[in-house]
Structure formats: C-alpha cells, structure tokens
Amino acid sequence: MSVDIETTTERIEQLLSRMTWEEKLAQLGSHWNDRRTGGEIIAPMQDVMGAGRPEFTAAARHGMGHLTRRFGTTPVQPRDGMAVAREDQLFLRDSTRLGIPAILHEECLTGLTTLGATVYPTPLAWAATFDRDLVRETAAAIGADMRALGVHQGLAPVLDVTTDYRWGRVEETLGEDPFVVATLGTAFVQGLQSAGVIATLKHFAGHASSRGGRNHAPVAMGERDLRDLVLPPFEMAVRIGGAGSVMNSYTETDRVPAAADRRLLTDILRGEWGFEGTVVSDYWAVAFLKAKHRVAATVADAGRLALHAGMDVELPDTAAFAALAVDDPDPERTAAEVDEAVRRVLRQKLALGLLDDGWEPPEPADVDLDSERNRGIARRLAERSVVLLDNPRDLLPLDVPPARIAVVGPGADDPRVLMGAYSYPIHVLPRHPELGLGIDAESIADAVRRRFDDAEVSVVPGVPLVEPPADGEIERAVDAAAAADVAIAVVGDRAGMFGKGTSGEGSDAPGLDLPGHQGRLADAVLATGTPVILLVVSGRPYALGRYVGRAAAIVQAFFPGVEGPAAIAGILAGDTAPSGHLPVQIPRHADALPHTYLAPPLGQDGDRISSLSIAAAFPFGHGLSYTSFEVGTPEPAASDLPTDGRTSVAVTVRNTGGRRGATVVQLYASDPVAQVTRPVVQLLGYARVELDPGAAARVHFDVHADRFSFVGLEGRRVVEPGDILLSSGRSVGDRSAEVLLRLAGPTRRVEHAVLDTPTRVEGVDA
Structure with a gap:
C-alpha cells in the first residue's frame, strides 16, 4: 500500500510542477452548458450568476476540473448525452497542454437526474424503510447507471437532520434522528461508491436548521446542538463510509457562512475526522459570499475566503476562483492553498482512472436507465416505505374488493405527486412540457383501477393543489364518495422548485396544515359516512390530528417514486403488508412547533408548561402492519x-x-x-x-x-x-x-x- 501511495504522490507532484497558475485554477472549477441567462430559471440569481458564461472550448483552454450536469440540464437521450460529454473530454485530453480530463458530476438523489431515468422514492421514504441493505442496493444501482454513462461524481446523499418540518427540503432528508440519518446515509455512500462513483455529502453543515424553516436562512445553534445533532451523520459517512466529497451549506451559523468557515471545512472535517477528499461548493455559494452574505467586497475576495476556509472546487462554473490573484494581499498563502486543492482534485482523478495512459471516455451507447432491475428495486423500496398510521376499524387490507371505489383529491390522478423536487420530471421537465414526464408513470388512480379491475372506480380531484376550488368541485367529490363503498382521499404535496410546488427547495411551508383547501375536501368526504382511506403523499409530515378516529385508515407515503402507485395499491389490497415506520413525527396540531422528538425536558409537553401542546399524533418510529x-x-x-x-x-x-x-x-x-x-x-x-x-x-x-x-x-x-x-x-x-x-x-x-x-x-x- 505504501508503494501505491508513494507512486500516487510522485505522479501528482510531477504533474503539479508542470502546471501554470492558470492551469492550476482551471482544475478548481467547472463548466455548465446551461445557456439560460433570462426568462424562466430554476433558482434565484441563476440568470445573474450565469451571465457571460463562455462556451466550453473557451472556458477550458487551460483545462477543467469538473463538467457540470451534461446529462441533467438540457433533455438528452443517454447516447446523445454521452456524445456531448465525450466531445468535451476529448477536447480536454487532446487540445489542452496537459491533457487532463474532467470529473463529470450529476445530481442523483432520487435516481440519476436525467431524462428517462428511474425515479426512486425520495430519501425521506428510504428512511421510512429503516433498511440499510436496501438503501445500499439502491445507491449501487444508481451508481452503476451513472458509471455506464461516464459520470464520476454524484451530488448525494443529503445528510441534513430535519429540525423544522416547514423547511421545503425535508423530503430530501433522512428524517429527524441523527443516528438514522448517519447509518442510512452511510449505506447510500457505500452503495454509490461501490459502483465507482464519488458520493458528495451535503449540505455541510446546518442547512436544515435554518430559522423558521426558511430556505437559506441563518442558523441559530449552539456548539452542543451542532456537535450532537448536526455533525454526526457527516462524521460517520466520512470516517466509516469513506465519502469522497463534501458540499458546503448555503447557510451561516453564528453569522459565519459555511462556505467561508475554516473551522467547519478544515479544522473539523480534515483535522478531526481525517477527511482526504474534495470540498465542492454548492452552486454559486462562493460568489454568494459577496452577493448574499456580504462578507466579501469583490468576487476575488469571495474566492479567497472560500479557498482559505478549505474549499477545493467551485461549482457550477468557475468565477471567483479564476480571480484569486486579483489584488491578493497574501499571494504566497493563496498559492500554497491552491496547490493543496489541486493535489486533492488530481488524487481523485488518478483514482478514477482519468490520468491513466490511453484513457478513453465511453463511446456513446443506448443505456437503459429505466431497467427492470431499477424498477424492481424502486418497487421494493416504495413498498417498504409506506407507513400505515392508523387502521381503527380494520378496513385495511381490502381483502374483499369493494364494488365501488372513489378516488378523490388533487393527487388522485397526477403522477407528479409521486416524485421529489430533484427528480428530472420535476426539476427540469416543467420547462419542456412537450416531453411530459419523460418516463412511464401511472397515477394512484391508474394503479387502483388496475389492481381492483372488477370495481367501478370514479376519480374526482375535488380541489386543486393550493388554489381555491371552482364552484361545485368539492360537491362532485363528495357525491362520488357518498356513492362509493370505499373512498381514497389522496392529499399532500406536489414537489416544485422555489414556490412552484408545495415541497422542495425554496418551497417552504407557512404551517403544517394540508396545503390549500385540501383540509376542506378531507372534512367534506369524511362527513359522507363512507369509509375513507386518507392517503397522504407528501414531502413532509402534515398535522393529521383532526382526522384521527374519523378516517377509517390513514396511510403515509413520502414521495414514493414511479413504482409508488403499484406499491400503494398492493398494500391497500393486502398483496403486501405495510412495514414502513416514521423517520419523523406526524404532528397533531399545525402551529405548535417544534415537533421533533429529540428535545430536552423543557422542549417536551409538560404539566401546565404552556397552553400549546406539541404532542405528536403519531410518534417517531410508529408504523402498523396487518399483523401484530x-x-x-x-x-x-x-x-x-x-x-x-x-x-x-x-x-x-x-x-x-x-x-x-x-x-x-x-x-x-x-x-x-x-x-x-x-x-x-x-x-x-x-x-x-x-x-x-x-x-x-x-x-x-x-x-x-x-x-x-x-x-x-x-x-x-x-x-x-x-x-x-x-x-x-x-x-x-x-x-x-x-x-x-x-x-x-x-x-x-x-x-x-x-x-x-x-x-x-x-x-x-x-
């Protein structure tokens, strides 16, 4: 082993000694082929940050550290995406002085975020399985698909510990217990990296603990909460899982932005935990040190702050790091830290085989990203994630199929409610409506029709997701439920970015009542006297206390992916017994915060402590079955x-x-x-x-x-x-x-x- 280390070190030092300043900086950046600089954008300031982005060949004349989302931006078939990536890699290999290929990274939180790839359940659903082996198997399958395309790094898993259910990205987390987050997150890391794809831990650290559950808000947290609640999942994934990369959080803790926090990115991560991989910036986080946090006067200052803190690679484009030498008050320190960051990038490229003699990017091919293998894993993951919360009348399973079933609610006939915000159909395809979902996906109503094929199934939305219902909409749903033997009320979320949904990045909730007028619909359907299965398909837990004892059954599914409808229908029919358990609590009341179970005595309900009860309707770890x-x-x-x-x-x-x-x-x-x-x-x-x-x-x-x-x-x-x-x-x-x-x-x-x-x-x- 010592020989390999010595050989690796020697090769890296030889290569580093040949590099010009510009070639070194090129290894610390990336390039995104996203040409949008106006109009509809994914994220705030994306048009500003992307303005003036050069074409790849101009940007990469000195080389390039990373390639940003060649498969996850403009919709492409696998063969076409591979052709684009191959062209870029061959340019780097054959048309730059040093011939160093780039690391190609993609999002992969619910499967590879690209056109036509299997959409797996969201991480909150993985957590509901409490099944490390299945999470590891899922990640290995995702990694195998990525590696077949020539992708080297995945921006997952999310190891943020949920502390406020109103936060839009709860769906991306593994719940509220740091041990569950740590063990399942580490299993994902092991699975992804077993396929030869670098896992990226995010968001380091405290992203989910922002004030008021608001995206990008400051974090008010002491040292003990940071050390005992927030950091343990990252430490396990680094020390036990061997994660190869870490991505910073956009937030600031005690007024220090994570992207400029040397204590986090260097002292703790490297000094205490021995991390040897690369720290990559969340998109534009380095530039945000000037534009949003206002701790840097210039973009160059922002780059130096991040570099000094321990940042290695700027994503998704190279801007601040390219300007590191501008008006630098301590060029010797900057030069030394640039060299160290370049060493880490080169070490990963060497491990990935990118520096091998005769290296070739993969030839374009028709790779099946939605294979039977993938679907089978997604189905098992979905089945094991569904949580039976309540079944007071033993309505479930429906061993004797009802003759008439009403499926109501805004999620009844909409496959989009199955998918998290970082799935391709939700993340990108709303800008390409001509492509639909880009994948075969049935709705819950479709699956109910197929599974209960002898039943008369009526489908009435009743209300939109959040908008007020039109005249008579709720009444039509009530009539359908009243005429049925069983009603299934499908309520909850539809993911979307920055307010384009009710869950997802930047789609934070003001409270924990069901969104829009869905509560009105549920109350009206429950009043019919027909046995009602309240099916909550969501990215966060909602307050369900008002329905306990009124609904004949309550079922929770956290964005179960494309195989979710079949899994749910099979569970309702009794083909499969539910086995999911809650990785978060289900609140009883919508406004009495906090709701998480990990609180000291004064954070719990107590004898006359307050007029507000924070007791859960269904506690952490809860999950019923069809047996006892x-x-x-x-x-x-x-x-x-x-x-x-x-x-x-x-x-x-x-x-x-x-x-x-x-x-x-x-x-x-x-x-x-x-x-x-x-x-x-x-x-x-x-x-x-x-x-x-x-x-x-x-x-x-x-x-x-x-x-x-x-x-x-x-x-x-x-x-x-x-x-x-x-x-x-x-x-x-x-x-x-x-x-x-x-x-x-x-x-x-x-x-x-x-x-x-x-x-x-x-x-x-x-």
Missing part, C-alpha cells in the same frame, strides 16, 4: 458497563398475529441525570425484522459506551458514569418498561461522536 407484534424488554448482557466498554443488549420480538409481516425493532436510551440537558429519550439502535405468524426472533444490539457520549460543560465530548435507562419497542411512543444499565468508571473524554450499533438477528424456537 410483541416486543420484549431489553436484556443487557451485564448490569454495569465501563465508560470505555461495550455490551450486548438483546430484545425478543414475536409475530402474534395471523399473517407474515415486518416491523422495526427499536432500542432507546434515556440519560436521567447529566451535566447538561439531554434528550428525554433517543434512539440507540434499530433492526428491521420479518416474521411468519407465531415466529419470534432475538435482536442483539452491540452497544459501545461511546453511544452515550455528548458534549459536556467544558465543550468536550464525554462519556460520564451514571444510570442509563434502556427501553425497546416499535416507536418512541410505544416502548417497554425501562431497564437500568449503569455506566461505571471515570468520566472519559471521547474523540469522535460516531459509532455504529451493529445488530444481529437470530431466530427463536416458537
């Missing part, structure tokens, strides 16, 4: 655990119902007395278990004392002696009696926040 499960109390291997030791905790789960099903066994910990306030209860480990009727399994959680660490009074991470209370169950609100585990020994300083809780599941004789 019994989860036993935790059984630690010993009653004492050294503050530097580890132990095994066993939990027995049994299927006590009449059909096969899966549940998520959850292990929780409570620290009743600590030197700083701690969450009342916090997830320690989880395991998805599938059992036949009457069968049982024993889940063994391998728990290290470091899992009980926190940032103490002196600002250092510690494990301190004392009592820990363990409990287990199927949600944070449905837990066993607590079992005492005593941490014994001295208070111990801990270097790292992240340590996994491996699980092992073994069968138990009935």
